Amino acid sequence: MGSQLHSPVAFFEYCLQVPANRIGHGVFSAAQLKTIQEIITLVVFCGFSVLYLNEPIRWNYLVGFALIVLAAWFIFKKW
Numbered sequence: 001m002g003s004q005l006h007s008p009v010a011f012f013e014y015c016l017q018v019p020a021n022r023i024g025h026g027v028f029s030a031a032q033l034k035t036i037q038e039i040i041t042l043v044v045f046c047g048f049s050v051l052y053l054n055e056p057i058r059w060n061y062l063v064g065f066a067l068i069v070l071a072a073w074f075i076f077k078k079w
Contacts, residue, residue: 024036035075042065
């Protein structure tokens with residue numbers, strides 16, 4: 001069942017990412033766009049795993065996500 005749901009989830013992510021990449025390239029760098037893409041993927045996957053797979057979010061996942069947010073801060077910070 002999980003593999004049957006993979007295609008709609010991937011299509012949903014694709015629908016969000018491709019227009020954002022085309023529109024956003026004039027505003028964001030390629031590294032920033034890739035960061036946005038990965039954060040969207042993590043948010044969708046996190047929701048999917050909690051709501052559909054009934055997996056809890058553990059503390060170490062939250063620490064890992066927090067480090068990704070920190071990485072995004074460094075990528076988007078104007079130096």
